[in-house]
Amino acid sequence: MAFEIQKNVDLRDYNSFGVSQMAAYFAKIQDSADLRQAREFAASKRLSVLVLGQGSNTLFINNYPGLVLYMSNRGRAILPGAGMLRAAAGESWHELVIFCLQNSLYGIENLALIPGTVGAAPIQNIGAYGVELEQFFVELEAFDLKTGEIRHMSKADCQFAYRDSIFKQDPGLKLVVLSVTLQLCLEPKVELGYTGLADALVGQKVTPQSVFDAVCAIRSSKLPDPKLVGNAGSFFKNPLISRSKLAKLREAYPELPAWDTKDADLVKVPAAWLLDKKGWKGRQRGGAAVHGEHALVLVNRDNATGEDVVLLAQEMSSSILQAFGIALQSEVRII
Ligand SMILES: Cc1cc2nc3c(=O)[nH]c(=O)nc-3n(C[C@H](O)[C@H](O)[C@H](O)COP(=O)(O)OP(=O)(O)OC[C@H]3O[C@@H](n4cnc5c(N)ncnc54)[C@H](O)[C@@H]3O)c2cc1C
Structure with missing residues (x-):
């Protein structure tokens, strides 16, 4: 699809709170070429830029006067080398967890059903049920809106902490994640440190699949589905x-x-x-x-x-x- 910039777009369908605010400009991003055009456009009009995945960690309290970049790039690849996987930023995180299980790549089952995109996962170092993204993170590829260059960032570069990373403050705010590379385990590895999870598995055979199922069941019983509320x-x-x-x-x-x-x-x-x-x-x-x-x-x-x-x-x-x-x-x- 050709790169296109839309004007005056209601963001209601692009945030999980479902609140209505207008973006002055809005573009779907399929690749780094789109980002280059978006960068030029924003510079020519002196617009601020906001990167958006599925908006499941974002609350709009004002109209956005700049350019919203909606990450829509797709692709997942198992890399040569034991258990390495790369996924595009616009992929669904939960779908990636399922893809890993289907391909006998283990470790991130506890992060099942976290809404949002792969590209947003490093931003707050997503975590749940005793597991955090950083444990499986190898590197990411990012587009620097300031310089227009592509950067490869290691785990150390990302400065992960509890729900935090370099991407939450300047100059990290200028980086658009394009893809993320993870190192998964080839042998089943389960983390049952979280009491509720261990309790849910009592009497069951503990496998990555049963952990995944238990996490999905607990989350669905406790958390409201953003599609409904x-x-x-x-x-x-x-x-x-x-x-x-x-x-x-x-x-x-x-x-x-x-x-x-x-x-x-x-x-x-x-x-x-x-x-x-x-x-x-x-x-x-x-x-x-x-x-x-x-x-x-x-x-x-x-x-x-x-x-x-x-x-x-x-x-x-x-x-x-x-x-x-x-x-x-x-x-x-x-x-
Ligand atoms: C029901 C529910 C349950 C949740 N449970 C958990 C949980 O258990 N653990 C947890 O950690 N989180 C949880 N979250 C929060 C949310 O799912 C995560 O923060 C998720 O990673 C957000 O993804 P997103 O694509 O929706 O990000 P968005 O809300 O679109 O963006 C979040 C931030 O990341 C930035 N960003 C997004 N994509 C990129 C990119 N490609 N490059 C650079 N910056 C980018 C945005 O600018 C913004 O600052 C939950 C949310 C909901 C609605």
């Missing part, structure tokens, strides 16, 4: 706090859960627990609401605007700051 999964990151802060909080809340992190002085506490404690489940503000089953998930219950969602999120984080002295950070990118 607009949402972006967890709205907040799980906060990292010091061990001394945890000890202090546990004087008042002995049951407060916490997980170790790579940093011996820091623990991660579940934002959902904090929010649940303050009674946020099910509360509604304007068209936005907190999911009735999951305090971390904000939903578009009734024609919410992006502003409805953000105001609700702000109220939630203020209440957590006041009650626990913990500042929640948004996991969702707010535009």
Whole structure:
């Protein structure tokens, strides 16, 4: 399909909250040649550029005055060499997980059913059920909107951390991921550290396929399907706090859960627990609401605007700051 730039496009169908905001310019990107043309166009009109996958981690609170690049490049290839795989940025992440299982490439079953594209996966180092993308990441190919050059970035270059990477701040924001290369395992390798997952598999033969099935079943029972109810999964990151802060909080809340992190002085506490404690489940503000089953998930219950969602999120984080002295950070990118 020839490269085309559309004007005044409603983004409602391009974000999983299903909020309506207009992009002044919008282009589907099939390859690096499209990106070159998009870059020239944006420069000629002095437009800002926003890269979009499936919009499942993005909340629009304003019209976007620049050029939205909708990643539509496709392709998956098993590379010569044991268990290496490359996938184009516009591929569906969940379809890639299925493709790996079908080709006896193991390790990412725990990341099944995470909505969105392959290209967005490194941006926040997607993770679920005890597994993070970085464990299988080898390199990615990116187009630099600043220089127009193609760059190859190693794991070290990407600076992965918990729901974080170099792509979330300048100069990483100028990089458009074109493809991602992963190293999968040729022998079945399962990660059952997450209690709920191990429980779901009791009495069953543990295989990558049964782990995949269990993850899909747990997620479907807990998380609203964005096709039916607009949402972006967890709205907040799980906060990292010091061990001394945890000890202090546990004087008042002995049951407060916490997980170790790579940093011996820091623990991660579940934002959902904090929010649940303050009674946020099910509360509604304007068209936005907190999911009735999951305090971390904000939903578009009734024609919410992006502003409805953000105001609700702000109220939630203020209440957590006041009650626990913990500042929640948004996991969702707010535009
Ligand atoms: C129901 C639900 C459950 C979820 N569960 C999880 C979960 O368990 N774990 C988890 O980690 N996330 C989860 N998420 C969040 C989301 O699925 C991931 O963040 C996903 O990687 C977003 O993909 P996307 O293509 O929709 O990204 P988008 O929302 O389109 O973009 C997200 C960010 O990445 C940038 N970006 C996208 N593509 C590219 C590219 N090719 N190059 C450069 N930048 C790019 C965008 O500019 C934006 O900043 C969930 C979301 C939903 C709706």
